[in-house]
Amino acid sequence: MRIKDEIGEFCAEGRIGLEFMNKRVIPLxxxxxxxxxxxxxVRSMNSSFANALFANLxxxxxxxxxxxxxxxxIRDNVxxxxxxxxxxxxxxxxx
Amino acid sequence: xxxxxxxxxxxxxSCNELLDKFDLLDGCNDITVDFSDxxxxxxxxxxxxxxxxxxxxxxxxxxxxxxxxxxKAFKYMQRMNxxxxxxxxxxxxxxxxxxxxRFIDITTIGxxxxxxxGKLSEEVADCIAPDQKELFESGQTxxxxxxxxxxxxxxxxxIQHSNSYGFxxxxxxxxxxxxxxxxxxxxxxxxxxxxxxNSPHASQxxxxxxxxxxxxxxxxxxxxHGIYAVGGAENAGVGLTLLKDIALNSxxxxxxxSGDGCFKNNNWITLKNSYxxxxxxxxxxxxxxxxxxxxxEDAKVKNRLTIDDVSIFSAMFE
Numbered sequence: 001m002r003i004k005d006e007i008g009e010f011c012a013e014g015r016i017g018l019e020f021m022n023k024r025v026i027p028l029x030x031x032x033x034x035x036x037x038x039x040x041x042v043r044s045m046n047s048s049f050a051n052a053l054f055a056n057l058x059x060x061x062x063x064x065x066x067x068x069x070x071x072x073x074i075r076d077n078v079x080x081x082x083x084x085x086x087x088x089x090x091x092x093x094x095x
Numbered sequence: 096x097x098x099x100x101x102x103x104x105x106x107x108x109s110c111n112e113l114l115d116k117f118d119l120l121d122g123c124n125d126i127t128v129d130f131s132d133x134x135x136x137x138x139x140x141x142x143x144x145x146x147x148x149x150x151x152x153x154x155x156x157x158x159x160x161x162x163x164x165x166x167k168a169f170k171y172m173q174r175m176n177x178x179x180x181x182x183x184x185x186x187x188x189x190x191x192x193x194x195x196x197r198f199i200d201i202t203t204i205g206x207x208x209x210x211x212x213g214k215l216s217e218e219v220a221d222c223i224a225p226d227q228k229e230l231f232e233s234g235q236t237x238x239x240x241x242x243x244x245x246x247x248x249x250x251x252x253x254i255q256h257s258n259s260y261g262f263x264x265x266x267x268x269x270x271x272x273x274x275x276x277x278x279x280x281x282x283x284x285x286x287x288x289x290x291x292x293n294s295p296h297a298s299q300x301x302x303x304x305x306x307x308x309x310x311x312x313x314x315x316x317x318x319x320h321g322i323y324a325v326g327g328a329e330n331a332g333v334g335l336t337l338l339k340d341i342a343l344n345s346x347x348x349x350x351x352x353s354g355d356g357c358f359k360n361n362n363w364i365t366l367k368n369s370y371x372x373x374x375x376x377x378x379x380x381x382x383x384x385x386x387x388x389x390x391x392e393d394a395k396v397k398n399r400l401t402i403d404d405v406s407i408f409s410a411m412f413e
Contacts, residue, residue, distance in 0.1 A: 008213055008214075009213070009217065010213035010214075010216060010217050010243060010247070011213070012212045012213035012216055012243075012247040012251075013212050013213065013247075013251060014251065014255075043217075043231070043240075043243075044217075044240055044243050044244065046244050046247045046248055046251075046334075047248065047333050047334060047337060048247070048248060048251050048334060051333065063407070066407055066408060066410070066411060069411055070411055070412075070413060071411055071412050071413065072412075072413040074412060075231070075233050076233035076234065076388060077233065077236075077240050077387070077388050077391075079412060080388055080391065080392060082408075083401075083405050083408050084395055084400065084401060086408055087400070087401040087402045087405055087408075088333075088400050088401065090402055091399075091400070091401070091402055
């Protein structure tokens with residue numbers, strides 16, 4: 001998935017993150033596909049988007065999400081937001 | 096008829112005092128706002144004054160402004176679109192130069208106005224941090240990223256919670272290396288947002304200061320429950336919490352006003368006159384915001400928003 005094409009240069013809205021998760025990501029994960037997300041050209045992400053997409057995915061799939069998603073061509077600030085979102089989602093998930 | 100003489104100066108740090116000038120309006124149907132003493136208002140003060148005037152009109156008051164064309168701040172306020180957004184069209188005696196590196200014109204956001212958070216946030220960052228616009232290497236764009244991040248979270252708040260519209264302003268001040276970002280909406284306010292969304296926190300948000308305090312608490316939002324969580328919550332309730340810590344840890348100012356509650360740099364003040372909406376204004380030192388990634392990470396750790404060992408995610412990044 002090329003995130004710049006799907007979302008844009010700045011992933012900034014929780015509403016869009018949630019819609020992307022429900023319409024594009026979950027159907028693939030539930031079909032047992034692993035997903036490569038390519039962030040080439042994505043400049044920024046905020047916490048609203050990261051929590052709507054990645055925290056919710058972590059809550060749904062638990063630690064198994066770690067083996068289902070791969071991220072490439074990623075800026076440090078975007079990487080930090082994704083880790084923040086995943087971490088936030090896993091915080092209250094029982095191991 | 097009630098007459099309000101605006102003070103000579105208006106600064107972010109004294110915005111609550113500016114709003115207190117609108118005290119004693121109960122029972123009056125029309126007011127005149129006198130600009131004759133006005134000499135300098137910073138971006139936050141202009142946006143807050145603009146929002147307050149809109150609130151008064153929304154309440155049905157007839158608002159007249161007077162002596163604005165003679166005030167020393169007239170051209171600056173005109174350049175920021177203050178009068179235009181007040182519905183007063185005055186011909187301009189100056190040329191509009193590109194504002195790159197300094198400010199954005201005040202922009203109306205929210206219901207029936209701009210809601211394209213990502214694009215608008217980047218437009219603001221392009222204006223305030225044009226020197227970092229074309230850079231892409233991590234570590235070189237902290238100021239740009241910090242501006243776009245902060246603006247986006249504030250716009251999202253208006254869209255999600257105000258049920259109305261508001262005004263966005265931003266300016267960089269070379270003299271003290273600070274950047275102000277302000278968003279003032281004329282919506283339902285924080286307390287009412289908890290009530291109208293049937294939030295489980297509504298009973299704790301019994302006063303405006305308590306509602307602000309809750310909104311600043313990590314993982315509390317009026318919209319993380321019930322119908323708002325079906326298919327996953329789109330709001331984790333961390334936006335304002337993180338922004339407060341980023342602003343204060345960057346040597347700046349953080350202000351939230353809603354109803355009669357005012358939170359300013361960790362201090363609480365009660366307004367004489369209720370502000371019927373929500374406003375958030377913050378400032379950052381540019382030199383410190385260049386380390387935006389560190390400031391954001393520190394804020395997340397402080398608010399316990401991460402797990403202890405994030406090394407489990409390492410294999411996910413190619």
